[in-house]
Amino acid sequence: MANAAPPSDRQIKAFETAQNHLRKARDLRDQGKVLAAMAAYRQAIAADAATLEAYLELGELYSLNNRPRQAVEVLDIGIGMALAQEIAGPEIGRYCCLLARNHEALGRMDLAAGALTKAVKYLPDDPLPFIALGDMQAGRGRYDLAVQAFRQALQLDPDNLEGWWAFGNAALKGRLPTAMQEAQRGLTALDPAQGAAYAELMKAALTGPSSTRP
16 A cells, blocks of 8 residues: 655645644633634634644534534534544544534534434443433433433443433333333432432322423
């Protein structure tokens, strides 16, 4: 297999210019100069469209400043570039979670769920993507899938009381008796009073209109 051609002088210059803009953007971001930082990140991308970090960091900055449409645009590009280069792992997983939150803010629930499914792949030992995926599936009325996601989160963090309540509420709303019983056992193991409260909700759910924790 032939070796790749060395970068041209023009490519080297573009890389160096982009890196200068990237350093400037990070300094401005750290100083709280958000708009100037955004502009510097965009200059880095304009100088060298292969500046992966600029897309991801700009997407995070957009997200933190309630610009979901712009965040989705650059995060999609950055994550796609990373995966094309076979760059994966926890950092990419966290950016996938960020992408999901911004898709959700735009009402794009299918795309949000897809991004969280991808996040789970890169954060297999972190319960947060599973919790987020469970919340999203519950919000879509897909309670069986929500229960599956919460169950995976609880396998990683079995002492998460709020996680057990989220699991239990999804089971109640979906009228899933086996999952309700599982939630009741999990809550009881952590706090008998919480388990007793859930048992009352479970009884009401099985005999009347759906109830959940306030």
